Amino acid sequence: MREDVGHTIRPERMVESSSKFAGKLVQVHVDTVELPGGRRATREVVEHKPAVVMIPFDDDGNIILVRQYRHAVKRALLEAPAGGIEPDEDPDEGAQRELQEEIGFYAEDLRRLGAFWTAPGVFTEYMYAYAARKLRPSELPSDPDEDIVTERVSVAKLERLIRVGEIQDGKTIAAAYMALLLAR
Numbered sequence: 001m002r003e004d005v006g007h008t009i010r011p012e013r014m015v016e017s018s019s020k021f022a023g024k025l026v027q028v029h030v031d032t033v034e035l036p037g038g039r040r041a042t043r044e045v046v047e048h049k050p051a052v053v054m055i056p057f058d059d060d061g062n063i064i065l066v067r068q069y070r071h072a073v074k075r076a077l078l079e080a081p082a083g084g085i086e087p088d089e090d091p092d093e094g095a096q097r098e099l100q101e102e103i104g105f106y107a108e109d110l111r112r113l114g115a116f117w118t119a120p121g122v123f124t125e126y127m128y129a130y131a132a133r134k135l136r137p138s139e140l141p142s143d144p145d146e147d148i149v150t151e152r153v154s155v156a157k158l159e160r161l162i163r164v165g166e167i168q169d170g171k172t173i174a175a176a177y178m179a180l181l182l183a184r
Contacts, residue, residue, distance in 0.1 A: 010036040012043075025084075048125035051118075052095040053082035053171045054110075055179035056103060056132040062152040064103050064135075065172070069147065078151065078161065080172040082127075083143075091128040099132055100140040103150050107132035113178040118171060129175040131182065155180065 012033035021028040027047040034040055056064045069076045081102040085094035092110060099105050113129040142148060153161065158176055161167045167176075 012036070012041070015040065044122060046123050048084075048118075048123055049087075050085045050091065051082060051125055051127045051171075052085060052091055052098055052130065053080050053127055053175045054095050054099055054107075054130045054132045055080055055113075055175050056099060056105065056107065056135055058135055058152060062154055063158050063176075064105070065151050065153060065158075065167075066102050066148045067151055068149075077169050078167050078172075079169040080175050082171055085128075092130075095128070095130045095132070097140060099135075100138050101142050102146075102148055104137060104139040105132075105135035106138035108134035108136060111182075113175065113182060116174055127171055129171075129178050131179045 012035055015032040015034055017029050017031045019027065019029045025048065029045050029047070031043045031045060032040055033043055058064060064081070065078050066081050067076050067078050081098055083094070083098040083102070085091055086097075089097075092112070095110060096106055099107055107130075109132070111131045111133075113131055115126060115128045117123070118125045118127050158167070159180070162173055162176065167173060
C-alpha cells in the first residue's frame with residue numbers, strides 16, 4: 001500500500017472474459033485484465049441486477065424488519081425488506097413493489113437515501129436505499145420461494161441489535177445507518 005496524494009488510479013484493461021455460470025439470479029464470469037503496469041491478473045465477477053432496500057417506519061416510529069432463512073449462511077437473518085429491481089422497472093417502483101410483497105404496505109412517503117455497491121470486489125449489484133413512511137396497507141403476493149415473517153422494532157432496539165450482532169446483514173446495516181443519520 002502506498003499513500004500518494006494526487007495519484008490517479010487508472011482502469012484495468014479487459015483482455016478476455018469467460019462465462020462460467022448463468023443462473024436465475026446471477027451470472028459468473030472470469031476476466032483476464034491487464035493492470036496499468038502491464039502485468040495480467042484474473043478477476044472473478046458475479047453479475048447481479050440492481051436492487052432496493054427499505055427502512056420502513058410505522059406511524060409509531062417503529063421499523064418493520066423481516067426475518068427469513070438464508071441458505072447461503074445456514075441461518076435465519078433479521079433484515080430490512082429488500083429485493084431485486086425488475087428489468088425496465090424504476091428503483092422507486094421496485095421499492096414500492098418489494099414493500100407490498102414483503103411487509104404488506106405501500107409508502108406514501110418514500111425517500112431515496114442514496115445507493116451503494118454491495119460487494120464491489122466481486123459483485124456488480126448496485127443497491128438503492130430508502131426510508132419509507134406513511135405506510136398504508138397494500139399487499140401483493142409474496143415470492144413463492146420466500147418464507148418471511150415481520151418484526152417491529154424501535155429505533156433504539158435496532159441500534160442495539162446491530163451493536164450486539166443480532167443484525168448481521170450488510171444492506172440492512174448500511175440502510176439503517178443512512179436512515180438514522182438523516183433522522184438526527
